[in-house]
Amino acid sequence: MSNTETRKDDHLRICLEEDVQCRQVTNGLERYRFTHCCLPELDYEEIDISTRFLGKKLGAPLLISSMTGGTDRAKMINTRLAEIAETYQLAMGVGSQRVAVEKPETADTFAVRSIAPNTLLLANLGAVQLNYTYGIDQCRKVVDILQADALILHINPLQECIQSEGDRNFKGLLDKIHKVCSELPVPVVTKEVGNGISGEMARRLIEAGVSAIDVAGAGGTSWAKVESERAENRLQQRLGRTFADWGIPTADCIGTVRNASATVPLIASGGLRDGLEVAKTLALGADLAGLAFPFLQAADRSIEAIDELVNLLTAEIKTVLFCTGNGSIPALKQSRVLEKIR
Ligand SMILES: NC(=O)C1=CN([C@@H]2O[C@H](COP(=O)(O)OP(=O)(O)OC[C@H]3O[C@@H](n4cnc5c(N)ncnc54)[C@H](OP(=O)(O)O)[C@@H]3O)[C@@H](O)[C@H]2O)C=CC1
Ligand SMILES: Cc1cc2nc3c(=O)[nH]c(=O)nc-3n(C[C@H](O)[C@H](O)[C@H](O)COP(=O)(O)O)c2cc1C
Ligand SMILES: C=C(C)CCOP(=O)(O)OP(=O)(O)O
Numbered sequence: 001m002s003n004t005e006t007r008k009d010d011h012l013r014i015c016l017e018e019d020v021q022c023r024q025v026t027n028g029l030e031r032y033r034f035t036h037c038c039l040p041e042l043d044y045e046e047i048d049i050s051t052r053f054l055g056k057k058l059g060a061p062l063l064i065s066s067m068t069g070g071t072d073r074a075k076m077i078n079t080r081l082a083e084i085a086e087t088y089q090l091a092m093g094v095g096s097q098r099v100a101v102e103k104p105e106t107a108d109t110f111a112v113r114s115i116a117p118n119t120l121l122l123a124n125l126g127a128v129q130l131n132y133t134y135g136i137d138q139c140r141k142v143v144d145i146l147q148a149d150a151l152i153l154h155i156n157p158l159q160e161c162i163q164s165e166g167d168r169n170f171k172g173l174l175d176k177i178h179k180v181c182s183e184l185p186v187p188v189v190t191k192e193v194g195n196g197i198s199g200e201m202a203r204r205l206i207e208a209g210v211s212a213i214d215v216a217g218a219g220g221t222s223w224a225k226v227e228s229e230r231a232e233n234r235l236q237q238r239l240g241r242t243f244a245d246w247g248i249p250t251a252d253c254i255g256t257v258r259n260a261s262a263t264v265p266l267i268a269s270g271g272l273r274d275g276l277e278v279a280k281t282l283a284l285g286a287d288l289a290g291l292a293f294p295f296l297q298a299a300d301r302s303i304e305a306i307d308e309l310v311n312l313l314t315a316e317i318k319t320v321l322f323c324t325g326n327g328s329i330p331a332l333k334q335s336r337v338l339e340k341i342r
């Protein structure tokens with residue numbers, strides 16, 4: 001296995017077996033509470049949680065966040081996730097496809113389009129790779145592998161600082177992102193990986209031409225902790241621990257990015273762990289909510305476990321709609337039913 005391939009299995013193992021969730025910082029959503037409506041004047045059975053994102057209809061406002069690919073274990077996880085994404089019409093990302101560019105024989109570990117013919121599928125590459133020989137050809141290539149509806153470029157400066165083998169030249173990336181946005185035939189989305197995107201950075205990315213933003217804020221999986229666990233020397237190990245809880249909490253990102261742009265398609269993610277939190281992010285201005293770690297835990301067990309997770313998430317979202325007197329996601333987003341409590 002190449003270095004990039006072993007890293008992919010390391011990430012799965014460490015996320016599942018070690019404590020790499022943020023502990024000192026939260027996603028910030030505990031600072032908000034829905035106003036309960038004791039007389040909803042709705043029939044629960046008629047509540048509609050479908051939504052639209054990047055031109056496709058989704059059965060629920062949920063994204064299976066970008067996670068994996070490149071190894072046998074990763075392929076099994078992607079296959080299970082894709083099956084459930086298709087059943088419930090959820091959006092789904094795959095993990096960084098750099099490994100498939102470096103080792104084309106691993107491309108099939110990402111190629112879930114045949115399992116999920118109608119699903120909104122998102123390809124994935126690190127934006128920083130644009131400073132290390134990658135260009136529009138590699139972007140097209142990874143979109144083709146997945147027959148993807150859009151390309152996610154992840155931006156992960158902190159993670160690359162902790163990785164012994166990290167790529168840390170982030171100079172001039174905005175111009176290169178701009179070039180990809182203007183040349184790629186599908187929309188480009190940018191996401192962080194758990195440290196968040198500020199309003200100011202969102203404004204610059206939108207100016208550069210990105211079609212959507214996924215804040216991937218702090219409060220959930222800590223990539224500084226993950227990389228600390230696989231560090232090759234004591235300095236990198238300790239550096240990762242120092243920055244374990246670094247970043248902008250997810251709730252704060254949604255507010256500031258929405259202030260920067262009232263219209264950009266906005267994904268909330270980073271530490272979301274149930275449907276009540278998902279609903280809070282929508283009420284704060286997000287259009288879609290992404291979860292990574294909970295889907296990973298379920299996918300590692302079985303398809304049935306993912307099915308159970310999705311049923312719980314959708315029941316939680318519906319319960320919020322019912323108990324706030326909203327019959328649909330657009331109604332929830334327009335109603336002012338979320339109070340700041342601290
Ligand atoms: N924020 C976080 O995510 C985490 C923080 N920590 C914190 O880190 C600290 C240490 O954690 P712990 O798990 O006990 O140990 P470490 O994980 O730091 O130890 C890892 C290895 O480093 C070696 N080592 C330990 N101390 C030193 C040193 N001063 N100089 C050189 N090598 C050393 C040890 O070898 P040998 O025993 O042979 O010396 C050990 O095999 C604790 O304060 C703990 O709370 C720990 C885990 C997670
Ligand atoms: C095992 C694993 C692998 C991941 N790999 C990628 C990746 O390749 N590309 C990416 O953009 N994000 C990746 N992520 C980050 C997630 O998409 C997400 O932004 C982050 O984990 C925070 O969400 P969470 O708190 O719900 O886990 C990965 C997450 C996990 C758990
Ligand atoms: C795992 C996350 C959160 C993002 C990508 O990590 P890597 O830095 O390992 O991805 P590539 O370099 O292989 O693109």
Ligand SMILES: [Mg+2]
Nearest residue numbers: 126160166167
């Ligand atoms: Mg990288």
